[in-house]
Each structure stands twice: as C-alpha cells, then as structure tokens.
Amino acid sequence: MSNVAELLRGAMSRAARWETGLAVVVVAVIIAGAQTSPQFLTGNNMFNLGLSNGEIAIMVLPMTLIVISGEIDLSVASILGMASALLGVLWSHGWPMPAIFVVVAIVGLAAGAVNGLLVTRLGLPSLAVTIGTLALYRGIATILLGPNTVANFPATYTDLGVNGVPGTGDNMTYSTLIFLVLAIIFGVVLHATPFGRSIFAMGASADAARFAGIRVKRIKTILFMLSGLVCSLAGVLYTFRLNTAVQNNGLGLELDVVAIVLLAGVSIFGGKGTMIGVVLAVLAFAGLQNALLLTNFNQEATGIVTGALLLASVFVPNAARWLRYLPQKFRPRKVRSPDIHPQEI
Amino acid sequence: MRATILNRRQHPPAHGNKSAIGNGQPQGPAKTRAGSLAERVFRIRESGIVVVLGVFVLVTAAIQPRFLNLTNIQFVLIDTTVFALLALGETMVVISRNVDLSIGSVLGLSAYASSNLFAVHPGINIALVFLTGMGIGLACGVVNGTMVAVGRVPSLVVTLATLYIIRGIDILLFSGKQVVEAELPSTFLDIPRSTIGGIPDLAIVIAAVIGAGAYYLRTYRSGRELYAIGSNPEAARLAGIPVGKRVFTAFAASGAIAGIAGVLWAAQYGTIDASAGTGYELQVVSAVVVGGVAIFGGSGSVIGAALGALLLATITTALYVLGISPFWDQAIWGFLLILAIALDQTITVRLTSALRKKRTRHE
Numbered sequence: 001m002s003n004v005a006e007l008l009r010g011a012m013s014r015a016a017r018w019e020t021g022l023a024v025v026v027v028a029v030i031i032a033g034a035q036t037s038p039q040f041l042t043g044n045n046m047f048n049l050g051l052s053n054g055e056i057a058i059m060v061l062p063m064t065l066i067v068i069s070g071e072i073d074l075s076v077a078s079i080l081g082m083a084s085a086l087l088g089v090l091w092s093h094g095w096p097m098p099a100i101f102v103v104v105a106i107v108g109l110a111a112g113a114v115n116g117l118l119v120t121r122l123g124l125p126s127l128a129v130t131i132g133t134l135a136l137y138r139g140i141a142t143i144l145l146g147p148n149t150v151a152n153f154p155a156t157y158t159d160l161g162v163n164g165v166p167g168t169g170d171n172m173t174y175s176t177l178i179f180l181v182l183a184i185i186f187g188v189v190l191h192a193t194p195f196g197r198s199i200f201a202m203g204a205s206a207d208a209a210r211f212a213g214i215r216v217k218r219i220k221t222i223l224f225m226l227s228g229l230v231c232s233l234a235g236v237l238y239t240f241r242l243n244t245a246v247q248n249n250g251l252g253l254e255l256d257v258v259a260i261v262l263l264a265g266v267s268i269f270g271g272k273g274t275m276i277g278v279v280l281a282v283l284a285f286a287g288l289q290n291a292l293l294l295t296n297f298n299q300e301a302t303g304i305v306t307g308a309l310l311l312a313s314v315f316v317p318n319a320a321r322w323l324r325y326l327p328q329k330f331r332p333r334k335v336r337s338p339d340i341h342p343q344e345i
Numbered sequence: 346m347r348a349t350i351l352n353r354r355q356h357p358p359a360h361g362n363k364s365a366i367g368n369g370q371p372q373g374p375a376k377t378r379a380g381s382l383a384e385r386v387f388r389i390r391e392s393g394i395v396v397v398l399g400v401f402v403l404v405t406a407a408i409q410p411r412f413l414n415l416t417n418i419q420f421v422l423i424d425t426t427v428f429a430l431l432a433l434g435e436t437m438v439v440i441s442r443n444v445d446l447s448i449g450s451v452l453g454l455s456a457y458a459s460s461n462l463f464a465v466h467p468g469i470n471i472a473l474v475f476l477t478g479m480g481i482g483l484a485c486g487v488v489n490g491t492m493v494a495v496g497r498v499p500s501l502v503v504t505l506a507t508l509y510i511i512r513g514i515d516i517l518l519f520s521g522k523q524v525v526e527a528e529l530p531s532t533f534l535d536i537p538r539s540t541i542g543g544i545p546d547l548a549i550v551i552a553a554v555i556g557a558g559a560y561y562l563r564t565y566r567s568g569r570e571l572y573a574i575g576s577n578p579e580a581a582r583l584a585g586i587p588v589g590k591r592v593f594t595a596f597a598a599s600g601a602i603a604g605i606a607g608v609l610w611a612a613q614y615g616t617i618d619a620s621a622g623t624g625y626e627l628q629v630v631s632a633v634v635v636g637g638v639a640i641f642g643g644s645g646s647v648i649g650a651a652l653g654a655l656l657l658a659t660i661t662t663a664l665y666v667l668g669i670s671p672f673w674d675q676a677i678w679g680f681l682l683i684l685a686i687a688l689d690q691t692i693t694v695r696l697t698s699a700l701r702k703k704r705t706r707h708e
Contacts, residue, residue, distance in 0.1 A: 074627075123694075124686050127444075127501075128640040131627055132682035139676025146672050247672075252624065255505060268499045298520055300619075304513030310506035314498040 018265035018317065022280040025309075029284055033291035040294060043171035047164060051241065053286040054175025055080065055234040055250065059257045060264075061179075061186045062227035064278050067261050068190070069220055070203040070270030071119060071126035076231045077253035078137035079111045083235025085141035088150030088245025097157060104232050111137055112228020116221030134254065142247040150245040161241030175237050179282075182230070187275035195219070203270030259306050260285050263313045284309070393688070394636060394652045398659060405663040412666045415543050421655075421662045422548040423537050427613065429654040430551055430606045431629045432636065433558045434599035436650040439633055440562070441595050442575040442642030443493060443500035448603040449625035450511035451485045455607025456621045457519045464528040471533055478608035479601050485511055486600015490593035497589075500596075508626065519619040526615035536612045547609070552651075559647040571595060575642025631678065632657050635685040639693075653685075 033040035059076045066073050083104045090100045115133055119126045164170030165177050190196035202209035202216045210216050239245050264281035266273030285306065292302045405412045431448055438445045459478035462469050489507055493500045526534065539546050562568035574581040574588050582588050611617050630640075636653025638645025660681070661674055 118683065118687070122687055122690055124690055125640050128634050128686045129683060131630055131634070132679050132686065134627065134679070135631065135675050135682060136679025139672075139674070139679050142672045143670075143676055146670070255508070259505060259509070262502050262505075268502055298517055300520060301513040301516040303509035304517070307506040307509030307513065310502060310509070311492070314502050314506075315492075315496060318496065318498065 019274060019277045019280060021316065022263075022265070022277060022284060026280055026283045026287065029287040029291060033287060033294070036291055037294035040291060043169060045290065045294075047171050047173060049286050049290040050173040050176035051162075053282070053289065054173055054179060054241075055238045056253055056256050056260070057179045057282045057286070058175065058182060058234045058237070059227075059231055059253070060260045060278060060282055061182050062223065062230045063257050063261050064264070064266055064273060064275065065186065065190060065199055066126075066220075066223050066227055067258075067266050067268065068203045068270055068273045069199045069223055070206060071220060071223075072130065072258070072268075073115060073126065073224060073227050074130040074254045074258070075111070075115060075133040075137055076227060076257055077250045078134045078141070079108055079228055079231035080235040080238060080250040080253065081141040081247065082111065082137045082144075083108055083232035084239040084245045084249040085144040085247055087236055087239050088148075089144045091153060091245075092150045097154070101236065104236060105229060108228040108230075108232025108235075109225050110228070111232075112225035113221065115228070116224030119224065120217035120220050138247070138251070141249075145245065145247045148246075151243055153240060153243055158240050158243045161237065161243070175241070178233070178237070183275060183279055187279075190275055199223070200271055203267075203272070205271075256285075256306070259310050263309055265313065265317070391637060391646065391649045391652065394649060394656060398652065398656050401656070401659060401663060405667060409666050409668075412663060417662065417666065419540065419543070419545055421659050422545050423613065424658040424662065425651075425655045426537070426545070426547050426551045427606045427609050428629065428632060428658060429555060429651040430602055430609070431625070432632045432650040432654045433555055433647050434602035435629050435633050436636075436638050436645065436647050437558075437562070437571060437595040438500070438599045439630075439638050439640065440575045440642055440645060441571045441592050442578060443592060443595070444504065444630065444640075445489065445500065445596060445599045446504040446626045446630075447485060447489060447507040447511055448599065448606075448629060449622045449627075450508050450515065451482050451600055451603040452607040452610055452622035452625060453619065454485070454511055454515040455479075455481045455604040456611045456617050457515060457524065457619060459608045460524045460529060460533075460611035460617050461519070463530060463533065464524055468530075471530075471536075474533070475605060475608050479604045482604015482607065483597060483601040485603070486597040487593075489600060490596030493596060494589035494593040512623070516619045522618070524611070524617045529611070529615060533612055534615060537609065555647055555651045562647055567591060567594070572643055575639075576644070628657070629654075631682050634689075635682055637685070637689055639689065640686075657681075 030041070039045050059080070063073060063076060086104055086107055087100055090103060091097070095103075111133070115126070115130055118124050118129045118133075160174050163174075165172045165174055190199065198209065198214040198219060201212065201214055202219065206216050235250070238249055242249070260281050261273075261278065262268060263285065264273060264277040266277070288305050288309070289302055292305065293299065402412070411417070431452070435445055435448065455478040458481055459474045462474050462477060485507065489500070489504055492498060492503045496503075537545065537547050541549065562571065570581065570586045570591050573584065573586055574591055578588060607622070610621060614621070632654040633645075633650045634640055634653070635656060636645065636649035636651065638650055638653075657678060660677060661671075664674055664677065665671060
C-alpha cells in the first residue's frame with residue numbers, strides 16, 4: 001500500500017516538475033498559434049521563427065550556466081553589439097573575413113574575461129559589474145562605428161543569415177542549427193560532466209564548493225569567457241542576418257535573454273535549472289512572439305506577454321506554498337467570529 | 346533561498362560587532378570605535394565622489410573655460426533633477442537589498458498619461474497633472490511592492506517583468522501618438538526653466554526633497570530599518586522588523602517618485618511618445634552604484650546617489666563642451682561605473698581588515 005502511494009507521489013512530483021509545465025505551455029502555444037493562423041505551422045513560418053529568435057536563443061545557453069553558478073551577465077547584448085561593430089569596421093577597412101572572425105572571437109573572449117576577472121578576482125557583484133560593462137561594451141561599439149552603418153558584406157556570408165541549411169528543405173536557419181548543436185553540447189556538459197556538477201555546486205553554495213576543492217573562481221571566469229565568445233558569435237550572425245553593422249545592434253536583448261532563462265525555471269539565486277527547461281522556454285518564448293506576429297497585436301507591445309510569462313514563472317512554483325499558508329492565516333478568524341457575533345447582535 | 350544571496354557580501358560593521366560579542370569584549374568602546382571608523386569611511390566615500398566631481402570640473406574648466414558659464418551649469422542641474430529624483434527612489438529600494446528595474450517604464454507611462462491630460466482637457470490644473478502622474482507611479486509601485494513583499498519572490502525578476510508589462514501597456518495605449526510642446530501650457534513648460542538667482546527652482550526643490558529623504562533614511566526608525574533589512578534580511582526579521590511592510594513601502598515610494606519624475610520629464614522635453622525613458626533604469630542604477638550604494642543592500646546614502654547622478658550628468662555635458670564626440674559618453678560611463686564599484690569594494694575590504702586589526706590590538 002505505502003509502496004504504491006510512494007510510487008504515486010514520486011510520479012506526481014516528477015510530473016509536477018517545472019519542465020512538464022513548460023512543455024504544456026509550449027503545446028498550448030502551438031495549438032493557439034495554429035488556431036489563430038493557418039500559417040503558424042508551415043515550414044516557412046518556422047524558418048522565420050528561427051530567424052528572428054536565433055541570436056537570443058544562442059545567448060541564452062551560456063547565460064544559463066552563469067545563472068546556475070550564482071552570477072548574472074547583463075552585458076551579453078552589448079558584447080553582441082561590439083562584435084557586430086568590430087566586424088563592420090574591420091570589413092570596411094578591407095580585412096579578409098576569416099581574420100575578422102578570429103579577431104571578433106578573441107575580443108568576445110576578452111570581454112568575457114574582463115567580466116569574469118572583475119567578478120572573481122576583485123570579488124565584485126556580477127549584477128553591478130555587468131551593468132557597467134553593458135555600458136562600456138556598447139560604448140566601445142559606438143566609438144568604433146559612430147553614426148556609420150556598414151552594409152556591404154559579401155553575399156556568401158549574408159546568405160548564411162537568410163538562407164536555410166541545405167537538406168532541411170530550407171526550413172531551418174543556420175542560427176537554429178547552431179543553437180541546437182550548442183544546446184546539446186551545453187546540456188551534456190552541464191548535466192553529465194564533473195564541470196557541470198561543479199557549476200551546480202557553486203551555485204548552491206560557493207563556500208561549500210570551494211571547501212570541496214572546486215576551483216570556483218576559475219570556473220566562473222571560464223563561464224564568463226564562454227559567454228563572451230558565444231555572444232560574439234551571435235553578433236556575427238546578427239550582422240549577417242540584417243546585412244548591417246550599426247552601433248545599436250541587439251540593444252536591450254539582455255533582458256529577453258534573462259527572461260527566458262528565468263522562465264526556464266533556473267533559479268536566480270543559482271544552483272537550480274535544466275537545459276531541457278531552457279530549450280522549452282526558448283520554444284515557448286519564440287512561439288509566443290511568432291504567434292503574436294501573425295495576429296494584428298501591436299508588435300512592440302509583445303513584451304506584455306513576456307512579462308506575464310516571467311511573473312508566472314516565479315508565482316506558479318510558489319502557489320503550493322501559499323495554498324498551504326492561506327488556510328492557516330484565516331482559520332483563527334473563522335473560529336472567533338461565532339463568539340463575537342451573537343453577543344453583538 | 347535568500348540565505349544564499351546573503352553570503353555573497355559580508356558587511357564589515359556587522360562583522361566587527363558580531364566578533365566583538367563573540368570575544369566577550371566590553372562592547373561599548375569597541376562599538377563606538379567601529380561606529381566612528383565606519384562613519385568616517387562613509388563620509389570619505391561621499392567626499393570621494395565630491396573630489397572626483399571637483400577634479401573633473403576643474404580639469405574641464407581649465408581646458409575649456411566656457412564650461413563654467415551659467416547656461417551650462419543650469420543645463421547640468423536641470424539634467425540632473427529627474428535623474429537624481431529617480432536615484433532617490435532607487436536608493437531606498439537598493440538599500441533594502443532589492444532592485445527596481447521598472448522605473449524607466451513607469452516614467453514613460455506617467456510622462457505620456459499625465460501630459461496627455463493637457464491635450465485632452467486644456468486648462469487643467471497643473472497640480473492635478475502631477476497628482477495623476479504620482480498616482481500612476483504609486484499604483485505601479487504598489488503592484489511591485491505587493492509581489493515582492495507578499496509573494497516573496499525576487500525583486501529582480503518581478504521588476505524585470507513589470508518593466509516589460511508597463512512599457513507594453515504604455516505602447517498599447519499610446520503607440521503612434523505624440524504629445525507635442527504646443528499642446529502643453531507655458532506655465533507647465535516653465536517649471537524646469539524658471540530660475541532664482543541663476544539656479545533653477547526645480548534643482549532647489551529636488552535638492553530639498555533629497556535632503557529630506559536623506560534625513561528620513563538616516564534618522565527615522567523605519568528608514569534605519571531599511572538598512573537593517575538590506576544588510577541581513579533574516580536577522581532583521583528575527584529582530585522584529587516588519588520586513589515585508591518596509592520593502593513594500595520602499596517600492597511604493599520608488600514608484601510614486603518615478604511617476605512624478607515622469608511628469609517632470611514631460612515638462613523638460615515637451616515632446617513625449619510611448620518610448621519615453623526606455624532603458625533609463627540602468628542609468629539610474631548606475632548613478633546609485635557610482636554614488637556608493639552597495640548593490641546588495643545595507644549601505645550607502647541618498648546624498649551619495651544624488652551626487653552620482655550629478656557626476657554622470659556633468660560628465661555628459663563636460664564631454665560635449667570639450668568637443669569630445671558624444672559617442673565616447675557611454676564607454677566612459679561604463680568605465681567609471683566599474684571603477685566606482687571596484688573602489689567601493691577596496692574600501693570595504695580595507696575597513697574589514699582595519700576593524701580586525703583594531704580588535705586584535707585590544708585583546
């Protein structure tokens with residue numbers, strides 16, 4: 001008897017996981033999307049969906065690891081912008097594209113290293129540091145390009161931004177492919193390697209992790225550098241997709257990235273989260289944006305939906321706690337009222 | 346859950362006192378000594394900004410004397426008012442170990458909704474417009490505060506969500522529309538422009554408000570309790586401080602202030618659309634942090650935050666006067682912000698070791 005009950009409870013708690021809820025949301029979004037527009041489930045629309053969310057999705061992956069490790073990186077969109085500006089400037093100075101890629105990657109790594117070293121070696125809060133580098137890296141992008149726009153990129157590269165991967169019937173963008181490959185790599189690293197375990201450990205308690213022999217500072221620095229590298233890659237993709245390098249490329253995307261990570265059920269305090277949740281959250285976010293795009297909802301106001309999802313992501317897991325708490329809070333009043341009322345009447 | 350974030354930053358004064366009790370030291374003198382030392386450092390912290398500001402102004406004026414003319418000073422002061430006002434509200438929230446990222450959106454919504462009243466009801470009383478703006482801000486602040494204090498969910502997440510939602514509402518209601526200067530009465534537009542003896546009226550009023558805010562946080566019990574909550578929320582709860590109530594009040598105040606700032610923004614710029622104040626929240630947080638307010642709560646002052654706002658506004662104008670391209674502004678801002686945080690941390694570390702040394706000497 002008790003065995004069955006325990007099994008049931010185990011199954012229940014497993015079913016009540018955050019990822020399950022997210023999967024339900026994703027399915028609901030797909031159904032709602034298909035209801036609102038017959039175009040929603042077409043390959044062409046899926047291509048557009050991947051196109052407009054590819055860079056955000058890619059930047060979500062390293063951010064997940066950073067948040068699980070107990071830090072945050074708000075400079076991601078600025079690194080994207082800086083990479084884009086650098087790409088534009090070097091190209092307009094006639095550099096060969098492969099050399100530009102190397103330089104952009106190195107600059108991305110360096111930008112991440114600056115974040116990481118400031119956070120780990122000087123012991124500064126990452127929230128404050130990366131607000132600073134958010135301004136700094138965007139500022140460098142602005143210094144590099146000023147009011148100029150570089151748009152004469154060669155077609156061989158810009159085609160990568162607008163054409164599908166061969167063999168997928170032109171339904172999958174390169175950025176989607178890169179996202180999927182990276183998501184698998186990041187997922188394996190996070191959930192199946194000692195490195196990944198140590199990220200969870202330091203997120204749960206940095207001190208305990210340090211005493212357990214985990215090189216907290218080194219790993220955090222590596223994570224920030226990884227984020228810098230991936231964001232510079234996103235910057236290159238962004239530039240080729242729009243065929244423009246301007247200083248405000250990707251402005252404000254950091255909030256979208258953080259929103260997706262939190263929606264995925266990753267704890268803002270670190271130590272909790274799964275890569276499957278992140279992939280589902282990306283799907284939910286992208287699906288919603290896309291479904292709203294097909295309706296005549298004001299495009300700039302889709303943030304309302306993102307915000308509401310974000311609120312749901314913090315309130316739904318806590319709902320069980322309140323349901324337990326509320327009856328306790330109101331019980332004394334119910335007991336007292338019969339005593340008082342008859343006398344007063 | 347909150348306990349994990351607690352350990353990230355240790356607060357030197359609390360640290361010192363705790364150990365003193367542990368050692369069975371006579372608490373009186375050690376405490377006052379630690380107190381006076383801490384106070385001195387706090388004072389240095391603010392005077393640090395003043396020194397940076399002074400050096401900056403002197404160097405700029407030496408290169409380009411035009412920088413110190415009256416119009417320029419007025420320009421900087423006006424530029425600072427809205428900024429410093431928002432920094433006041435944000436400081437109250439940050440001191441309690443929270444953050445309010447929604448202020449840029451609240452400002453935008455309030456700026457449009459309130460100034461739009463002039464277009465819809467010509468001849469409306471200006472006080473009523475300010476009240477409307479404040480009411481809108483207060484409502485947003487109350488929503489934030491309720492979710493953070495009653496729901497006990499991280500403020501970073503809540504206010505990030507309301508940043509989106511409030512801006513979304515703003516866009517849904519007002520996108521594509523504009524309030525233009527011609528629709529606004531001249532008495533309203535004159536608010537940021539009128540001066541007494543060369544100093545803008547508004548700057549004086551805001552300075553007084555900030556002074557009152559600083560006095561409140563420093564002197565009143567509920568103000569001090571915000572610091573206690575910020576340096577250790579669990580300890581504050583155990584000490585009987587109504588944590589939820591105080592945090593709620595801080596958010597409500599921050600929202601109301603952002604609402605008023607929105608009306609002033611409208612008066613200052615004259616042309617308002619649904620995108621007013623987008624991204625302003627990070628600038629305000631920057632000013633607060635540059636002003637020496639610890640991002641994880643418990644220390645810092647409103648005066649410091651206001652000086653931080655003044656410094657950032659001065660830098661923008663100084664770069665302009667020096668003929669440096671405005672494209673350099675943001676990078677210099679960012680660099681300065683990081684410098685300020687690093688400096689703050691160095692002082693904290695020094696203070697901790699100084700306290701430790703002092704204690705061992707007495708043993």
